[in-house]
Amino acid sequence: MLKYIGKRILMMIPVLVGVIVLIFTLMYFAKGDAASALAGADATAEEIQQIRARLGLDDGYFVRLGNYFKQLLLEGNLGYSYRTGASVSSEVIERFSVSFELAVFSVAFSIIFGTIMGIVAAVKQNTWIDNTAMLLALIGASMPGFLLGLLLSLVFALKLHWLPSGGWGGWEYMVLPVLAFGVSHAGTMARLTRSSMLEVVRQDYIVTAKAKGVSPFKITFVHALRNALIPITTQAGQMLGITIGGVVVAETIFSVPGIGTYIMTAINSRDYPAVQGGILFIALVFGIILLVVDILYAFIDPRIGAQYRKHRRTSKREE
Amino acid sequence: MEQNGTYSFLYTEDDESVKKESMFRITMKRLLKNKMAVLGGIILIIIVLASLLAPWISPYDYTYQELYNVNAGPSAEHWLGTDSLGRDILSRLLHGGRNSLTIGIVSTLLSALAGTALGATAGYYGGAYDNVVMRILDVFQAVPSMLLAIAISATLGTGYINCIIALTISGIPGSARMARASCMGVRNQDYIEAAVSINASEPRIIFKHVLMNALAPIFVMATMGVASNILMSASLSFVGLGVQPPEAEWGAMVSAGRNVLRYYPHICISPAIIIMLTVLSINMLGDGLRDALDPRLKQ
Secondary structure, X not given: OHHHHHHHHHHHHHHHHHHHHHHHHHHHOOOOOHHHHHHOOOOOHHHHHHXXXXXXXXXXXXXXXXXXXXXXXXXXXXXXOOOOOOEHHHHHHHHHHHHHHHHHHHHHHHHHHHHHHHHHHHHOOOOHHHHHHHHHHHHHHHOOHHHHHXXXXXXXXXXXXXXXXXXXXXXXXXXXXXXXXXXXXXHHHHHHHHHHHHHHHOOHHHHHHHHHOOOHHHHHHHHHHHHHHHHHHHHHHHHHHHHHXXXXXXXXXXXXXXXXXXHHHHHHOOOHHHHHHHHHHHHHHHHHHHHHHHHHHHHHOHHHHHOOOOOOOOOOOOO | OHHHHHHHHHHHHHHHXXXXXXXXXXXXXHHHHOHHHHHHHHHHHHXXXXXXXXXXXXXXXXXXXXXXXXXXXXXXXXXXXXOOOOOEHHHHHHHHHHHHHHHHHHHHHHHHHHHHHHHHHHHHHOHHHHHHHHHHHHHHHHOOHHHHHHHHHHHHOOOHHHXXXXXXXXXXXXXXXXXXXXXXXXXXXXXXXXXHHOOOOHHHHXXXXXXXXXXXXXXXXXXXXXXXXXXXXXXXXXXXXXXXXXXXXXXXXXXXXXXXXXXXXXXXXXXXXXXXXXXXXXXXXXXXXXXXXXXXXXX
């Protein structure tokens, strides 16, 4: 098991190196000159040239890539923001904690609501409860986060004034973004839970349990749910990753000072070290989440734990 | 050689065409029995037709600004009201549909094609080639797709074509993995070995035998992919990286209405609802397709 985890962590390294090169290359070829954006509209060509030289923008691709790697590996430093001169690493970590909180709460919301809805629908299969739940889930899953976000902020913030329409602070700032971005995942989760529960319910061991006279409650929650948890876990891990990747939109709507708004501000002001640092950090976290999901499998499903010699792939979407 | 020709004539050409048609018919029959899927299909057809016919059926020019009549609510002249520049929202919705739907469909098609080609060959050949392809895709998949699309858009700049490119690239890893997984499942079947032993060419085996049998999940995924790409393109435009005004696009329209949400919510709401309806109808259709193509439910 430990050997497997070690192997997986080692496997992450080349991927991360690849991500660094990918993001660096994208930013290297990005349209728009960072120096002239920084110098302002009425800067002379000479001033712009000075800034270019100071930031090392005149060096070639490989020199700059090499410098970036050197900085990352030797100093563990994501560089300095062109715009503010602040260290990207510390800013990214600070901003990320906000986004992470938001993402965790919204995924938790969707797991709780989604699985409950899915279980109820599966237990009451083909009744009106099932149909209503699945229709709601389908609508939820098709609801773009920004649409729900806007509607929620219109009703609860702008009209009713119950909750703030944006910003960050206490729990009241979190309610609307969590709802806006949790609902669509809750819908996906409910659909997934229902289908994997129904799949499990057809298995022989459920029939055996019924024949033994096990109570329906115990069958649902002990026999069926535990087995249905595997695709649910995959989905939950991916959802957390997707949510963290999608925070850009969520944070833009509710002006949450998270990593999403950080990256967007950086993109708009051509602050490439900040963009690179932000995306890289998210990729790192994304990788760690997928790793944790893989390890969780072994605890949920002893069968998988037993065959841990081969590594499993989580990226396959099972829906 | 003589014999190979006979075999391929006997087994592949005739049998396949007969089988394909009946398979198509079975799928359609099942799809039409599914009320949700039919409803989704009808809504989708209406939206697509309305967008296609936009230049003929829209009541106004979608860029015409009635500057004395801005932010007007729904009325007899402007059914859905006008936006902050006095442009007719209904006309912009119809024209925006052309952009949003094209972006969604074209980017999904391109990424499904490229991804399937990569995934199918990787799954079929295996070995070093598979390894290289998969490691490169790992890198692309290590960045959440929305973020990757944002980064690519930031590099290429805003606009219609760049939006399609960004969505295509971020969609490739997913479809490649899907294609690879289904091809690997098919690869060890007896009929592949039979095709190899009668000396069928590699492209033919990959295309006709492996891919054709692995197509159902790829097809379902592509259908759903259109929905998620429409959402992604709307999100890109929403954060200001997609299609730019005065071009109409649903996400950009939502974004433009956001600033006056408090006073004139109608500007935001109608494009948002259309996005939702489109995505919902595609998902309903995709669900139906998945069930219709599920081999476990075959009689």
